[in-house]
Amino acid sequence: MELARLPISASQRGKLISAGYTSLSSLSSLSPSTLAQDLKISDNEALEILRVVSQGSRLDKPDGSHAIVNGAQTAWDMLHEEESLKCITTSCVDLDDILGGGIKCKEVTEIGGVPGIGKTQLGIQLAVNVQIPVYYGGLGGKAIYIDTEGSFMLERALQIAKACIEDMSGNSDFLQKDFQSCQVKAQPKDFLQNIFYFRVCSYTEQIAMINYLDKFISEHKDVNVVIIDSVTFHFRQDFDDLALRTRLLSGMALKLMKLAKKFSLAVVLLNQVTTKHTEGSFQLTLALGDSWSHSCTNRVILYWNGDERYAYIDKSPSLRSASAPYSVTGKGIRTATSKCKRIKIM
Amino acid sequence: MANKLISEMGLPTSIANIFAARNITTAKEALSLTEFELMELLDVGMARVTSAVAHISEIVSPPTQTALSLMEQRVQNEYMAGHLPTRLKGLDEALGGGIPFGVLTELVGPPGIGKTQFCLKLSLLASLPASYGGLDGRVIYIDAESKFSSRRMIEIGSKSFPEIFHVEGMAKEMAGRILVLRPTSLSEFTESLQHIKISLLQNHVKLLVIDSMAALVTGEYDQGPTRQHSLGWHISFIKSVAEFSRIPIVVTNQVRSQSHDGTSQYSFQVESRGETVDDHTRFDSHLVAALGIHWAHAVTIRLVLEAKAGQRFLKVAKSPISPPLAFPFNITPSGISLLNDEGIEMKGPQISTIHYQGHEDIINFDSERLQ
Numbered sequence: 214m215e216l217a218r219l220p221i222s223a224s225q226r227g228k229l230i231s232a233g234y235t236s237l238s239s240l241s242s243l244s245p246s247t248l249a250q251d252l253k254i255s256d257n258e259a260l261e262i263l264r265v266v267s268q269g270s271r272l273d274k275p276d277g278s279h280a281i282v283n284g285a286q287t288a289w290d291m292l293h294e295e296e297s298l299k300c301i302t303t304s305c306v307d308l309d310d311i312l313g314g315g316i317k318c319k320e321v322t323e324i325g326g327v328p329g330i331g332k333t334q335l336g337i338q339l340a341v342n343v344q345i346p347v348y349y350g351g352l353g354g355k356a357i358y359i360d361t362e363g364s365f366m367l368e369r370a371l372q373i374a375k376a377c378i379e380d381m382s383g384n385s386d387f388l389q390k391d392f393q394s395c396q397v398k399a400q401p402k403d404f405l406q407n408i409f410y411f412r413v414c415s416y417t418e419q420i421a422m423i424n425y426l427d428k429f430i431s432e433h434k435d436v437n438v439v440i441i442d443s444v445t446f447h448f449r450q451d452f453d454d455l456a457l458r459t460r461l462l463s464g465m466a467l468k469l470m471k472l473a474k475k476f477s478l479a480v481v482l483l484n485q486v487t488t489k490h491t492e493g494s495f496q497l498t499l500a501l502g503d504s505w506s507h508s509c510t511n512r513v514i515l516y517w518n519g520d521e522r523y524a525y526i527d528k529s530p531s532l533r534s535a536s537a538p539y540s541v542t543g544k545g546i547r548t549a550t551s552k553c554k555r556i557k558i559m
Numbered sequence: 560m561a562n563k564l565i566s567e568m569g570l571p572t573s574i575a576n577i578f579a580a581r582n583i584t585t586a587k588e589a590l591s592l593t594e595f596e597l598m599e600l601l602d603v604g605m606a607r608v609t610s611a612v613a614h615i616s617e618i619v620s621p622p623t624q625t626a627l628s629l630m631e632q633r634v635q636n637e638y639m640a641g642h643l644p645t646r647l648k649g650l651d652e653a654l655g656g657g658i659p660f661g662v663l664t665e666l667v668g669p670p671g672i673g674k675t676q677f678c679l680k681l682s683l684l685a686s687l688p689a690s691y692g693g694l695d696g697r698v699i700y701i702d703a704e705s706k707f708s709s710r711r712m713i714e715i716g717s718k719s720f721p722e723i724f725h726v727e728g729m730a731k732e733m734a735g736r737i738l739v740l741r742p743t744s745l746s747e748f749t750e751s752l753q754h755i756k757i758s759l760l761q762n763h764v765k766l767l768v769i770d771s772m773a774a775l776v777t778g779e780y781d782q783g784p785t786r787q788h789s790l791g792w793h794i795s796f797i798k799s800v801a802e803f804s805r806i807p808i809v810v811t812n813q814v815r816s817q818s819h820d821g822t823s824q825y826s827f828q829v830e831s832r833g834e835t836v837d838d839h840t841r842f843d844s845h846l847v848a849a850l851g852i853h854w855a856h857a858v859t860i861r862l863v864l865e866a867k868a869g870q871r872f873l874k875v876a877k878s879p880i881s882p883p884l885a886f887p888f889n890i891t892p893s894g895i896s897l898l899n900d901e902g903i904e905m906k907g908p909q910i911s912t913i914h915y916q917g918h919e920d921i922i923n924f925d926s927e928r929l930q
Contacts, residue, residue, distance in 0.1 A: 220595075220598070220604075220605040221604065221605075222598060222602050222603050222604050223598075223599055223602050224602050225604075261604070327852070327855075328852070328855040328856045328858075328861075328877055329855075329861070329876065329877040329910075329911065333879055334879070358626070362798070362856075362857070362859075363661060363662050363798065363801070363802055363859065364662075364859055364879060365626075366655075366659075366879040366880050367626060367629060367630045367633070368640075368655045368880055369879050369880045370626055371630070372880075402627055405625065405626040405627035405630060406625050406626070406627040406628075407625070408625060408626040408627075409623060409624070409625055409626075410624055410625060410626045410629055411620070411621045411623070411624075412621055412802070413621060414561075414621075414799060414802065415561040415587075416561075417561035417586055417587040417590050417591070417619060418561060418619055418620065418621060420590045420591075420616070421586065421590055421615065421616040421617075421618075421619035421620045422616070422620045422621065423616075424590075424612060424613060424616030425613070425616045425617045425620040427613075428613065428617065429623070443856075446856075446857075447795075449791060449853065450791025450792060450794065450795055450853075457591060460593065461591065464593055485852075485853075485856045486852060486856075487852060487853070488823055488852065491826070494823075495823045496823060496824065496825065496826050496829065497823045497824060497825045498825065498826070514825060514827075516824075516825060516828065517907060517908045518828075519907060520906040520907025520908070520909070521907065525825075525827060527827065534827075541882075542882075543882065
């Protein structure tokens, strides 16, 4: 294994190489004081280097006391985990169906569509639905809403929260009486209190925010969903260096995936569309390019089919490609019914 | 925030000096590199890099607040919780009070339909004193097509608010609050914008109108990457002005005919063309809003003005808070007036299409009227 892959500083690496230690095996049975003498560094520094080396080489030991490959999990254990994965409902039966129950926790889902199709609506709906209490079948968690465009409308969030509460009280009539005794009537404002709102104004702030989320969520363990609306905006203009953009985006995607796995939360990224000239015609495609399209676990495209709004599972490791209709009503996202009369909001 | 200096972030002195020595002075420069790259560049161990990046990220991140605290802040500090009422009852109800602060509202429609009329009325409304329901502030009107008519604006004012305008000197006061800029080139416009951003708050500017965005941007560049780049910069800048100053910004846009047949589709739609419902909007209209899809994403509210069968309609085509409603309207001496406050709900993408039928009558009729 190469020394170049170890996370040590360049000067330390330089010293190791010039002292003749060119591979890990040469370091494996060395004592810190010998190394310190050879490299002319302090004992502590030598200890640090050896610690990093032993972590790195654990992967090579076939008969280590840990699992066969450090950090791996068997597929059987993962199956148990996957089956007990929680989902956040979208309030639309058909959409929940094709999503396998709803937006999955521990995964990054990208949702894209033309302007006006309902991306922000879905984002706000998820920020409200994640708060549905456990005894109603929800997660009872909090939401983080990272707004890069200023599209989060407070009045709309209030409306959606109110409709969600009404739906819950409507359903509770069917539940046993015991539930009602422990339930306190929730107010729409309480729902707003559980949405942490961050307004991000540049790509630097966006990257900083995603870095900061690790600390923030460790301090607020009840957050179950992170919604970024939209992940595209700050990366779409002003980027002369496309290579930098690709690097930053993939770095961001990795960090988000790590967050999703570490804290078992759902990450929802809203994306815009752009036109691409392929096969002689202009086609719509999600923005940010081809390499970004590999970064997310699941990809859902919202589109118009005639007069109806539809969602299409474009990419997913476990879900079938399927379309489902949904509608945006005064109450938020709901199941599409061709005969439903849309209610005017105010 | 992106340009915040690393030296001012309270990092431990040793690492702060290393950043400075390697010429990484702002947060933007530091965060544009991955942690491995930083490690190579700064020649420090992983642990120190990680903690430095975490520290910088925490400082650069926006402050934590909940949606509730944001709402309480707005209700307390802003007029009508952040809306400029248009005095068109149906529209105000649909938009939750009026044109919202802090975001871009777009008016798009064919020539002669009434976009400038609407802007004139809004400018007047923003300049009115608070006791009459206005924002009691200045208005900056960027008139790229030389359409601003003082005479017409005062006519609108006298007809809509006779009680104010007949008072001695009020017309002068109100008209005096509206500052009209006539940039002749995109670079002049850009410069004006930058000045405006700096002086907005201290000059009590409460509304910014850009009439029209399309004229400014399409004049100078051909289609393609240069134009997109410049438009992108302007979009970002105007949105940031709206955001930090919390004023409404109204932008008008032109229409153009579609360059290719039908609306674009996704690749999966093209494959399954047999199953999809035929999009009747394809054959119906050949007009679309100018400036492209990036612009369409950037505006928060899009109001489409169109003429169909001799009747004008104001459609709320994109709005986070309103269902897709269309209001028939007319242009009267006192500006725009809705014929029906209930609005007709439109299904599907029809709300975004722009019709321009029977327009000859409308233009001729109104130009006589407005003389």
